[in-house]
Amino acid sequence: MAFVKSQPVGPIADDERKQPRDCANLEAELDSPNPTARRWAARDLTDCPQASAALVRRLNCEDDVSVREVILSTLTALGDEVAVAGLVQCLRSENASLRNEAIEAMKQLPEEVASIMRVLLQDADADVRIFAVNILESLRHPEVESWLITVIEQDPLLNVCATAVDLLGEVGTAAAREPLKRLNLRFPDEPYIQFATDLALKRINGD
């Protein structure tokens, strides 16, 4: 046997396709029974600025993780209000994988997520507030520290504050010192908060 070559590979021309690749058809393809077709439709919808609603709708019922990944990448690329709102909606999902995937996607949208971060951090659902802090973990945005400080100053729930303190230990500066001390006083009987704030203060002070 030997080394062989198949037909030369080249771009596929539009007229070679079974279905037209306009936006309406691509949106319809999101419901194809074939996951490969759904992945390619989701990928090509990057060129359709109005596609976020259809992508979000599909995301919420899509059970193939590989298709979900592509949908999330496209929503990240589109990054409009509908896309961000759809991702926020995923934070409320019972599906843990979808929630985590949405968190990862939102980390890639610092400017778009920034505009709704204060709202997310005040959500009535404590889980959503914790997920919002998780997003801050690697959100490249200059406001991250000030958002975290607001959380430890105002959030009534221990778990939310604890998540924020852990992160402040990594990204906090001198500005976080006093708020951390005040948090200690707010939860004087919670050993974890005592431990976590001490650790964060040590890191900030460079001890």
Add this chain to the structure above:
Amino acid sequence: MTEPSITAQDFEKFREFFYRKTGIQFELSKRYFVDKRLIDRIEATQSGSFRNYFTMLRFEASGEELQHLTNLMTVNETYFFREEYQFQCLVNSILPDLITRKQDSKPIRIWAIPSSSGEEPYSIAIYLLEYWAGIAKWDIEIVSSDIDTQILSQARKGFYSKRSVQHLPEHLLRKYFTAHLDGYLISDDLKQAVDFTRVNLSDRADTRAYRDFDIVFCRNLLIYFDDVSRKAAAETFYDAMKPGGFICLGHSESMSRFSSLYKVRKFPEAIVYQKPLEAR
């Protein structure tokens, strides 16, 4: 005439544009590298200023200058048998695993990207010929791609410096190369073994036709990409591979950091990533 200059704003503007076109992200630390090449091209095209050059780059219908600049901006340093443990993994673990599952007699398809000047795909061919008994029974197809057309032409010529072949055992150098001027010319048989193609991994139109690969080598390319482009590349490879296919990354790269699409396979020689068998 004064030399054109690149301001911080110019650099940012170019960086953003180049990233959108190629997925390649230049950090600030690469400023000197980028500026020098931009200035060379501004002078070569007689554009006079960054502003004029950038306008031409953006709006030139043929895309010829963008391709020229891309050729200059991509790094193409490699050598034969680089990260050899992965080739050992290929012949000792990956191919045996594939063959036990293979239910047809179609060729085993390998995609090596980026090809750079050809050292990697030719190393794969040599390794298969020398260290894999299965070559007597199976057909192999090696496709190797790069965004840089100039480097592809160099790969097809197959002429290498002493430095490039320094890790090859002497007997293999004699067997597959001819000493020529101040370097080595690879044999015609090996040149025929690899199909070199031009592909921009960040361009959907380019990658769409790449399907049904059993094994992908994508080493030391994704380190130049940012998180979003890495993830997109992982998704592109997913559609380019057969279920159960393998992908090998460079030793400092980890698929798990940016995509959950693949399973980690720990073989004695290397960790590689596998598209799930049940994937469609």
